[in-house]
Amino acid sequence: MYKIVIPGRPVPKGRPRFSKTGHAYTPERTRQYEELVGWKAREAVKQPLEGNIALYIRVYVKRNVYPDIDNIAKSCMDGMNGVAYKDDKQVSYLTIQRLKGNEEKVEIEIEEVS
Template sequence: MLTETVEQQQKTQAIRFVVHGRPVPKARPRMAMRGRTAYVYKDEKTREYERLVGFIAKQACKRPLKGPVQVNIRLFSMNDFDVDNVAKSVLDGMNKICFKDDNQVTALYVSKTKVRTEKEERAEVEVRPLVN
């Protein structure tokens, strides 16, 4: 039974794409006051990176996957950062594009590799539907 599930998963088509450039960790929400009103906003770098991920993901994803998905993210950067923060930026960028909501992600694998030049910096992303 387990063998059938693994074989079925291997047959399912994975969605793959590469986001060239330095991976951007998700920044904490910022707070500001306008008069007596407080508001929360996203850091501009984070917002731009999520848009870039979404733009590239749209080219690879025909429509959002249904059901549980596995996401593999390979990060290549000259900088040090927490992989979980970059993963959040990538997942938020793919939201409503590769999957309906990031709560569908039931398996997440993230790795980072140090590179020597800016040209080598990138995020390689793979999204795969999981078979129940």
């Protein structure tokens, strides 16, 4: 099992934006968070896993912050795509919890399952 810790306030996946030419793009804040997730995943997982994947995600927030946890899962999964695993379609099991803590962060445990 691999453990990945992403420090700081979790960033939910933002809705796609459209340029004046109609081209869709990911909002900058989301893109930067996904890059951070990718870097942290690369530190823990040296080669992308190839089998079915189980993800256990814990989102730690302060006080009365209630982010949309399904969108946090999406930004984390997109950030690990091609880094911790080849494609997010490999994820066959996913749990996510929002917990109150003294420090805002996301902890992810990832393992191959049969």
